[in-house]
Amino acid sequence: MWICPKCKQPLSQDTQSWHCEAGHIYDKAKEGYVNLVLANQKRSKTPGDSKEMVNARRNFLMSGAYQPLVNGLKELFSVYGLLDSGSHIFDAGCGEGYYLREIVSGQKDVHVAGCDVSKFAVLKAAKANKNWLYAVASTFDVPVNAACFDGILQIFSPSSEAEMHRVLKEDGIWIVVEPHSHHLNEFKQYIYDDVEEHPVPAHEMSGFTLLDEKRITFTILLTDSVQRDQLLMMTPYYWAANPSQRETINASLTSITADFRVMVWRKGE
Numbered sequence: 001m002w003i004c005p006k007c008k009q010p011l012s013q014d015t016q017s018w019h020c021e022a023g024h025i026y027d028k029a030k031e032g033y034v035n036l037v038l039a040n041q042k043r044s045k046t047p048g049d050s051k052e053m054v055n056a057r058r059n060f061l062m063s064g065a066y067q068p069l070v071n072g073l074k075e076l077f078s079v080y081g082l083l084d085s086g087s088h089i090f091d092a093g094c095g096e097g098y099y100l101r102e103i104v105s106g107q108k109d110v111h112v113a114g115c116d117v118s119k120f121a122v123l124k125a126a127k128a129n130k131n132w133l134y135a136v137a138s139t140f141d142v143p144v145n146a147a148c149f150d151g152i153l154q155i156f157s158p159s160s161e162a163e164m165h166r167v168l169k170e171d172g173i174w175i176v177v178e179p180h181s182h183h184l185n186e187f188k189q190y191i192y193d194d195v196e197e198h199p200v201p202a203h204e205m206s207g208f209t210l211l212d213e214k215r216i217t218f219t220i221l222l223t224d225s226v227q228r229d230q231l232l233m234m235t236p237y238y239w240a241a242n243p244s245q246r247e248t249i250n251a252s253l254t255s256i257t258a259d260f261r262v263m264v265w266r267k268g269e
């Protein structure tokens with residue numbers, strides 16, 4: 001499945017490293033993941049989410065605050081056969097791997113692979129999901145063979161539809177989660193003078209058919225200030241807010257709207 005980012009030959013895995021026939025070697029970190037981003041492909045020294053953002057997201061998600069989203073996704077996975085024995089699922093921009101851990105846990109013979117450009121995220125994902133394969137890599141250039149996944153989950157991460165099309169098997173399913181119009185609107189009220197709703201554009205994905213679209217909306221009670229901090233820190237609003245706005249949010253925001261748009265695409269027209 002995984003291929004060498006330099007020469008595109010298959011990668012063999014052993015306990016210490018992944019390597020191709022041409023002799024390119026990628027060391028396996030002790031947590032089990034490999035870094036398949038070549039030095040000349042990096043746009044910054046530490047691409048993707050920072051350690052602080054990844055830690056905040058891990059702690060916030062583990063509190064169960066987004067459970068209704070997990071439940072909705074689990075149902076879709078089941079309806080579209082992605083939890084069937086032998087399924088190969090890809091987590092595109094996996095972060096620290098929370099959602100598939102929740103969705104797939106307890107299912108026999110479902111194989112998960114994931115990538116993220118943040119090495120902090122991949123390290124945490126690999127450490128928590130020891131039997132799954134994670135690599136530091138971009139969703140725009142995934143170092144895997146064509147047509148190797150039955151399903152892709154992509155939550156709040158970027159990717160290219162051409163690349164998702166390439167890595168999916170024929171009739172494969174691509175589940176995309178984006179913010180819906182009211183997602184975390186309360187943060188915006190503290191930060192911006194004019195609060196605008198998230199745009200909800202009509203997507204066209206070339207080579208795909210839209211099978212299903214769902215809106216999952218619920219209110220989260222933010223019971224303590226640590227949780228408020230974690231939620232702010234895992235979003236771009238942390239950077240949009242100035243220190244005094246961050247303090248006010250931390251002192252007074254006691255509930256917030258979660259509003260997700262879930263789309264199910266099938267490869268093929």
Ligand SMILES: C[S@@+](CC[C@H](N)C(=O)[O-])C[C@H]1O[C@@H](n2cnc3c(N)ncnc32)[C@H](O)[C@@H]1O
Nearest residue numbers: 048049093094095116117118138139155156157
């Ligand atoms: C909002 S987080 C979502 C993480 C995870 N899907 C979740 O929902 O918990 C967005 C993630 O996309 C990653 N990311 C950004 N650009 C990427 C790219 N080109 N390829 C892979 N991951 C990327 C970031 O490092 C970050 O972990």
Ligand SMILES: [Zn+2]
Nearest residue numbers: 004007020024
């Ligand atoms: Zn190679």
